[in-house]
Amino acid sequence: MLNGADPVLQREADVAAPASSALATVHSGFLRAAGAASAVTVPLGSGRQVTGALTLVRTDPAHPFDADDLTVVSDIGRRVGLVIDNARRFGRQRAVAEAMQRNLLAPLPQPGRLRLAARYQPAPAGSQVGGDWYDAFERKDGTLALVIGDVVGHDLTAAAGMAQLHGILRSLAWDHSGPPGAVVDRLDDAMPAITTVPMATLVLALLEGDPHTGPWTLRWTSAGHPPPLLLTRDGQAQYLEAGQGLLLGAPPGTGGSRPSAAQSLPPGSTLLLYTDGLIEIPGSDLDTGLARLRRHALALAHESLDTLCDQLPARMPPGSTDDVALLALRLPSP
Numbered sequence: 612m613l614n615g616a617d618p619v620l621q622r623e624a625d626v627a628a629p630a631s632s633a634l635a636t637v638h639s640g641f642l643r644a645a646g647a648a649s650a651v652t653v654p655l656g657s658g659r660q661v662t663g664a665l666t667l668v669r670t671d672p673a674h675p676f677d678a679d680d681l682t683v684v685s686d687i688g689r690r691v692g693l694v695i696d697n698a699r700r701f702g703r704q705r706a707v708a709e710a711m712q713r714n715l716l717a718p719l720p721q722p723g724r725l726r727l728a729a730r731y732q733p734a735p736a737g738s739q740v741g742g743d744w745y746d747a748f749e750r751k752d753g754t755l756a757l758v759i760g761d762v763v764g765h766d767l768t769a770a771a772g773m774a775q776l777h778g779i780l781r782s783l784a785w786d787h788s789g790p791p792g793a794v795v796d797r798l799d800d801a802m803p804a805i806t807t808v809p810m811a812t813l814v815l816a817l818l819e820g821d822p823h824t825g826p827w828t829l830r831w832t833s834a835g836h837p838p839p840l841l842l843t844r845d846g847q848a849q850y851l852e853a854g855q856g857l858l859l860g861a862p863p864g865t866g867g868s869r870p871s872a873a874q875s876l877p878p879g880s881t882l883l884l885y886t887d888g889l890i891e892i893p894g895s896d897l898d899t900g901l902a903r904l905r906r907h908a909l910a911l912a913h914e915s916l917d918t919l920c921d922q923l924p925a926r927m928p929p930g931s932t933d934d935v936a937l938l939a940l941r942l943p944s945p
C-alpha cells in the first residue's frame with residue numbers, strides 16, 4: 612500500500628486469513644483487535660506520492676463494506692493525501708525562507724562602548740517570513756549606520772528582495788557624506804531598475820560621535836516606517852516622528868527630496884528600531900500598539916539589551932500575523 616498498491620477491500624474471510632508479511636501481521640492484529648467484520652484500506656495520495664494509508668473498519672457482519680464504499684474511500688484518500696502533501700511542501704518552503712532570512716541578517720558590530728542587539732522572529736503561522744530585516748555597520752567615515760526595514764510580502768520572494776535592498780543600501784551609505792534622506796532617495800531611484808521589490812519601508816539612522824565618549828547626534832530618515840523609540844536614563848520615552856517621507860516604490864514625482872531629521876542623544880539612552888509586526892495586532896489600532904510598546908519598553912529600559920530584546924516581543928499581546936525585526940542601540944553612561 613505504501614509503495615503505491617491499489618486500494619484493498621477485505622471481507623470477513625480476508626480479515627481472518629493468515630498474514631503474508633510482518634507489516635500485514637501488524638495490520639491483521641489491528642483488525643482483529645477492532646473486531647472487524649470487513650475493512651477498507653486505501654493509500655493517502657496518488658500512485659506517484661503516497662504519504663500513508665487509511666483503514667476504515669466495520670464490525671457489523673450484516674453490513675460489510677462493498678465496492679461502492681471502496682470507491683468513495685479511495686477518493687477520500689486521494690484528497691487527504693493531497694492536503695498532507697501540500698502541507699509538507701508549504702512547511703519546506705517556510706523553513707527555506709526562514710533559513711535564508713536569518714543567514715542574510717549580518718552580525719552586529721560593537722564599536723567602542725556602544726552596544727547593539729537585535730532579534731528576528733517569524734510570524735507564528737503561515738509562510739509569513741522573509742520581508743523584515745535589520746542591519747548595522749560602520750561607514751567609511753566611522754559613523755555607525757542603523758537600518759530597519761520591511762519589504763512588501765512574506766515569502767521567498769520577499770526574502771530575496773530584502774537581500775537586494777540590504778546590499779544596495781550598504782553600498783550607497785558606505786561613503787556618502789550627505790544626509791540620510793539623500794541616501795534613501797538614491798536607493799528609491801535604483802530600486803525599480805536593479806531589484807524585484809515593488810514597495811518597502813525603512814529607517815536609515817546615522818550615529819555621529821566618538822563611540823567611547825560622545826557626544827552623540829542621531830541623523831535619520833524614515834520611508835513610511837514606524838518611528839524609532841528613544842528611552843532615556845531618567846525614565847522618558849519619545850517617538851522620533853520627524854524625518855518622515857514616502858515609502859520606497861511610491862509613484863515617481865510624488866514626494867520631492869526625502870527629509871532628514873537630527874537629535875542629540877543623552878548618555879545611557881537606548882534607541883529601538885522595530886518593524887510593524889511588533890505593534891500591529893488585528894482588532895487593535897496603531898496608536899494603541901505604539902502606546903503599548905512605549906509602556907513595555909520603559910519597564911525594561913534598565914535591563915540589559917539582550918534581556919530587553921528577548922522580553923519586549925514576549926510582552927506584546929499575541930495575535931500578530933506578521934514577522935518582527937528589532938534592533939536596539941545603547942549608549943554608554945557617563
